Amino acid sequence: MKTRRKPAAARRRKSVPERARVLALDEQCTIARAGEVRSRLVRLLEHAAPVTIDAGRVERVDTACLQLLTAFVRDRRSAGREVTWRAPTAAFLESVTLLGLGSLLGTSA
Amino acid sequence: MTLDLTQFHAAFFEESFEALDSMESALLKLDLGAPESELINTIFRVAHSIKGGSATFGFSDIASFTHSVETLLDELRGNRLQVTQAMSDVLLKSVDATRDMLRAVQNKQPADAQRVADIQFDLEMILAQRPTTPAFAPAAIATTAPPSAPARRWRIVFKPFRELFERGNDPLRILRELAGLGTLDVRTDIDALPPLASIDPSSCYFEWQLELHSAATEAEVREVFDWAEGDCELSIEILDAPPSVPPLQAAAAPAPAAVAAKAADGAVLGGLTPTEAQAASGVGETGSIRVNVEKIDELMNTVGELVITQSMLSQLGRSFEGPAAEQLRQGLAQLERNMRELQESVMRVRMLPISFVFSRFPRMVRDLAQRLGKQIDLTLTGEGTELDKTVLEKIGDPLVHLVRNSIDHGIERPETRLAAGKPAAGSLRLNACHRGGNIAVEVSDDGGGLDSARILAKARSRGLVGPDEQLADSQIYDLIFLPGFSTAEQTTDVSGRGVGLDVVLRNVKELGGKIEVTSEQGTGARFVITLPLTLAIVDGQSIAVGRQNYIVPLVSIIESLQIRQGSLNRIAGRGEVFAFRGEYVPVIRLHDLFGIESRTQEVEEGLIVIVEGDGRRVGLFVDDLLGQQQVVIKSLETNYGHVDGVSGATILGDGSVALILDLPGIIRRAGTRANA
Numbered sequence: 051m052k053t054r055r056k057p058a059a060a061r062r063r064k065s066v067p068e069r070a071r072v073l074a075l076d077e078q079c080t081i082a083r084a085g086e087v088r089s090r091l092v093r094l095l096e097h098a099a100p101v102t103i104d105a106g107r108v109e110r111v112d113t114a115c116l117q118l119l120t121a122f123v124r125d126r127r128s129a130g131r132e133v134t135w136r137a138p139t140a141a142f143l144e145s146v147t148l149l150g151l152g153s154l155l156g157t158s159a
Numbered sequence: 160m161t162l163d164l165t166q167f168h169a170a171f172f173e174e175s176f177e178a179l180d181s182m183e184s185a186l187l188k189l190d191l192g193a194p195e196s197e198l199i200n201t202i203f204r205v206a207h208s209i210k211g212g213s214a215t216f217g218f219s220d221i222a223s224f225t226h227s228v229e230t231l232l233d234e235l236r237g238n239r240l241q242v243t244q245a246m247s248d249v250l251l252k253s254v255d256a257t258r259d260m261l262r263a264v265q266n267k268q269p270a271d272a273q274r275v276a277d278i279q280f281d282l283e284m285i286l287a288q289r290p291t292t293p294a295f296a297p298a299a300i301a302t303t304a305p306p307s308a309p310a311r312r313w314r315i316v317f318k319p320f321r322e323l324f325e326r327g328n329d330p331l332r333i334l335r336e337l338a339g340l341g342t343l344d345v346r347t348d349i350d351a352l353p354p355l356a357s358i359d360p361s362s363c364y365f366e367w368q369l370e371l372h373s374a375a376t377e378a379e380v381r382e383v384f385d386w387a388e389g390d391c392e393l394s395i396e397i398l399d400a401p402p403s404v405p406p407l408q409a410a411a412a413p414a415p416a417a418v419a420a421k422a423a424d425g426a427v428l429g430g431l432t433p434t435e436a437q438a439a440s441g442v443g444e445t446g447s448i449r450v451n452v453e454k455i456d457e458l459m460n461t462v463g464e465l466v467i468t469q470s471m472l473s474q475l476g477r478s479f480e481g482p483a484a485e486q487l488r489q490g491l492a493q494l495e496r497n498m499r500e501l502q503e504s505v506m507r508v509r510m511l512p513i514s515f516v517f518s519r520f521p522r523m524v525r526d527l528a529q530r531l532g533k534q535i536d537l538t539l540t541g542e543g544t545e546l547d548k549t550v551l552e553k554i555g556d557p558l559v560h561l562v563r564n565s566i567d568h569g570i571e572r573p574e575t576r577l578a579a580g581k582p583a584a585g586s587l588r589l590n591a592c593h594r595g596g597n598i599a600v601e602v603s604d605d606g607g608g609l610d611s612a613r614i615l616a617k618a619r620s621r622g623l624v625g626p627d628e629q630l631a632d633s634q635i636y637d638l639i640f641l642p643g644f645s646t647a648e649q650t651t652d653v654s655g656r657g658v659g660l661d662v663v664l665r666n667v668k669e670l671g672g673k674i675e676v677t678s679e680q681g682t683g684a685r686f687v688i689t690l691p692l693t694l695a696i697v698d699g700q701s702i703a704v705g706r707q708n709y710i711v712p713l714v715s716i717i718e719s720l721q722i723r724q725g726s727l728n729r730i731a732g733r734g735e736v737f738a739f740r741g742e743y744v745p746v747i748r749l750h751d752l753f754g755i756e757s758r759t760q761e762v763e764e765g766l767i768v769i770v771e772g773d774g775r776r777v778g779l780f781v782d783d784l785l786g787q788q789q790v791v792i793k794s795l796e797t798n799y800g801h802v803d804g805v806s807g808a809t810i811l812g813d814g815s816v817a818l819i820l821d822l823p824g825i826i827r828r829a830g831t832r833a834n835a
Binding site: 078080081082084085087088091092095109110112113114116117118120121122124125144145148149150151 | 272273276280287324329330331334335338345346347349352353354355356358360361363364365367
């Protein structure tokens with residue numbers, strides 16, 4: 051499974067060498083934005099360098115978005131790719147913990 | 160057999176809107192810190208009944224939202240949270256949001272989901288601050304349960320259906336509430352979660368196995384899942400019996416009690432027991448029934464017909480001779496009295512207290528004052544004053560404008576007030592009372608008053624008033640009702656765009672009313688709107704033109720006079736004018752306007768009726784004045800069609816039809832004709 055077929059969006063950025071990327075989550079990370087969140091995550095799914103998810107602005111996250119993040123982390127880790135978290139807000143952590151996803155997302159120390 | 164629930168929608172909406180109104184007024188009465196428990200109960204009941212109804216009817220968004228509201232209120236009820244300013248703000252916003260959502264469902268339009276989500280988030284933030292806030296510990300949340308009841312361990316298997324999200328439910332909320340009941344251990348099953356690329360973002364793939372250590376009763380635990388019912392598979396069972404079981408409870412709840420809740424069968428979904436539903440819907444006054452307005456209008460119409468028949472009989476009775484004639488006339492007089500009483504009673508049925516309109520002001524004033532940084536004490540008096548429903552519906556907007564105007568332009572900021580030796584909080588008064596056949600509604604404030612010098616200067620700069628023209632104060636105040644006139648130095652989003660007062664005046668005039676302004680600079684302003692009590696009956700003056708009779712609403716008549724030959728002046732291309740008390744008034748010959756043959760063309764043989772409409776005066780040239788009488792207005796538009804210059808029709812005592820003149824329309828028409 052080492053074929054490097056990148057999605058169109060990634061191909062366009064060909065000139066930039068593959069390096070660590072940061073995905074910043076919006077303040078409102080809810081079902082209303084879930085479609086958008088999904089496409090942003092899908093674009094980074096096969097990014098070879100580490101991906102950092104910045105949850106420093108999240109004021110609210112719901113189950114729909116946490117499902118997507120869970121799938122992203124799970125899919126990347128199973129392919130041996132790294133995901134790290136940056137500065138998750140208390141609101142984000144509370145939701146993750148409440149849903150019992152702490153260990154899964156690797157946000158709990 | 161399935162029950163068609165849509166037949167109950169209308170009643171549900173109506174009751175919910177009323178309930179929300181009472182919730183709003185209770186919220187406004189709520190004292191911060193130490194609220195009255197009865198008020199909190201009232202507020203709680205409203206949220207609870209709307210939640211229950213919405214769930215029953217499948218309005219899951221509303222059910223979910225009101226559930227959050229209810230949860231917060233329950234905390235208040237249990238004294239676990241204190242009422243703060245922020246909280247009462249959020250609760251008021253929740254009232255608005257619920258109202259909007261109901262309206263959206265009613266009109267089958269989408270609601271503003273983002274706004275609702277925002278408010279719901281705020282609610283949850285407040286809830287998160289309660290003393291039993293779950294501490295962050297990986298997958299186990301410890302809370303202190305009330306020490307009184309023994310804690311039990313519950314196993315909950317919660318398997319949402321895929322469409323759970325689409326119903327507006329978020330499992331996070333459920334888990335958060337469960338965590339509020341005690342210690343919650345969460346195990347999330349993500350096996351069903353497909354690869355990211357094939358996930359449907361609006362489907363729920365997670366499933367949960369929960370263990371709750373709590374003293375809550377089964378009903379309390381189950382209640383948490385109340386609104387997800389039908390959208391999930393749920394089993395709740397007790398894992399072990401509590402260490403010391405009170406005998407009563409042991410008998411009542413034999414463990415293990417596993418109940419599968421895969422219910423989707425309508426009517427009881429909301430969790431409302433009949434008594435609760437009854438208590439919650441009992442918002443209206445006792446001893447009153449809900450009657451469709453159409454039925455009342457029908458009754459009103461029939462009474463109108465009766466009045467006409469009665470006056471025909473009376474007229475006929477006068478021509479009778481003979482021994483029984485006197486008796487007949489007595490009987491007819493009795494009939495007339497009874498008729499009048501009947502008519503008044505029926506009209507009273509349509510009358511509603513003005514509190515229906517006034518009730519929106521406490522909230523509005525509070526919000527506006529907050530936004531503008533002003534302190535305002537609002538006093539409402541005469542709320543029980545009754546007026547016709549139609550008038551009531553139309554008076555709301557003008558009053559809102561006037562109140563806004565007072566808050567924005569009238570009442571000063573606290574520091575300005577203190578400097579002027581007034582109390583920091585401005586006083587705004589709304590009063591309603593009956594005056595003869597009219598209702599007077601008064602909006603007064605103790606603010607800066609109208610600055611007549613500034614108004615006059617502004618009017619001069621706009622060319623509305625000549626540079627040397629001297630005006631009395633009352634004339635100056637009337638200037639503020641001109642379109643596009645605003646003296647506010649800065650336009651705000653509250654008022655000051657120059658739309659408003661002219662609209663107020665127009666609306667009031669359309670209702671056949673007027674506005675008086677009195678003001679004293681530095682001490683305040685007072686606006687008095689006078690309106691007829693009803694639009695169904697008008698005091699009219701019958702006039703004759705040729706062989707036709709017309710009715711002119713009495714309120715519009717200023718004066719009627721006979722004039723001499725030669726006192727009409729013809730202005731080239733602009734028709735005739737006539738000098739009346741120092742101003743030239745255009746003359747409209749009604750026979751020309753309606754294209755009928757008049758008895759006379761000579762001015763000295765007829766009469767000029769000076770009328771006012773749309774802010775202008777004209778003289779109507781008519782053949783003769785007949786009697787004055789109350790006439791029942793019949794709509795021409797519903798029974799026939801629109802006729803220019805005519806606002807309606809009535810049937811006179813002799814059975815003939817008389818048209819009621821639409822003076823503003825006639826004046827506008829005359830104006831365009833003259834300018835053409």
